[in-house]
Amino acid sequence: MSDTRLWAIVGATGTGKSDFALRLAEHLRAAGNPAEIVNADAMQLYRGMDIGTAKLPVAERRGIPHHMLDVRDVMEEAAVAWYQPLARAAIADIHARGGDAILVGGSGLYVSSVIFDFRFPPRDAAVRERLEADLEALGAPTMYARLREKDAVTAARVDPKNGRRVIRALEVLEQGAQNHGAALPDAPKAWHPLTRILGVHVDRTALVDRLDERVRRMWDQGMLEEVSRLRDAGLERGITASRAIGYAQALAQLNGSMTEDAAIAETQALTRRYARRQVSWFKRYPGLEWIAPDADPHEWV
Secondary structure, eight states: OTTOOEEEEEESTTSOHHHHHHHHHHHHHHTTOOOEEEEOOGGGGBTTOOTTTTOOOGGGSTTOOEESSSOBOTTSOOOHHHHHHHHHHHHHHHHHTTOOEEEEOSOHHHHHHHHBOOOOOOOOHHHHHHHHHHHHHHOHHHHHHHHHHHOHHHHHTSOTTOHHHHHHHHHHHHTTOSSOSOSOOSSOOBSSSSEEEEEEOOOHHHHHHHHHHHHHHHHHTTHHHHHHHHHHTTGGGOTTGGGSTTHHHHHHHHTTSSOHHHHHHHHHHHHHHHHHHHHHHHTTSTTOEEEOTTOOGGGTO
16 A cells, blocks of 8 residues: 555653554554554564563564564574665565554664665675674774774764674775764655654653663563573574673673672663663654653554
């Protein structure tokens, strides 16, 4: 159908995006629109990473089809260039069935890759291998300093502690590109003509309390047991999954290098920091409409 829409439900972690997306889908389906949901949370792509990612259990999805969940094993790398065509194909299939697609998640680069005309520079395996060896030998701070020296504008867009992103930026720059390509364009163009972006917002003070409680609840609900099972499945060999917030700390606790209190406290601090970065990323989206977690979908359809 030519009038099918793409909804993007974005915002910081812990704001209630999944719940609003469900209510929006239910409202659309009640009106005869067979809407379906597409995941845009990088860590929810992984099978078995449930408690630490607040992945909605199948029994709580209210019969609404969900896509791009549980599509990678924990030892496999999840890259946005891999994700983009698969997510767009899922959206195209939903539209072909006559329904609106609802993209929901807080991974800014993954969301942007889908809803905007977002293209990726080429890769060079030899360059990347050399840079990864440098990262292993010298550490992320030194490699970030190298990036900042080469291109301060690109460096300002990359998390200094994210070695993978730093290496990717350096790899692209060495190939002669103007920038690393893994950032929101200054004037992004919509990929789908009928796109609406809703950002779920919670006051900062209230959000901090929610996030801290959410992390404590993760441990209460069996985070260590989940990570222990995933370790047996190869989590520690996973380039992406093993570094996920909460999972890295739970691994450290299991390996005896961190106490439970320290693991929880570090996870809370990193989650709060991540939430700030998410808000900074999404607020630059053109046409973004901020909504409350309990917003009535009738107001937006």
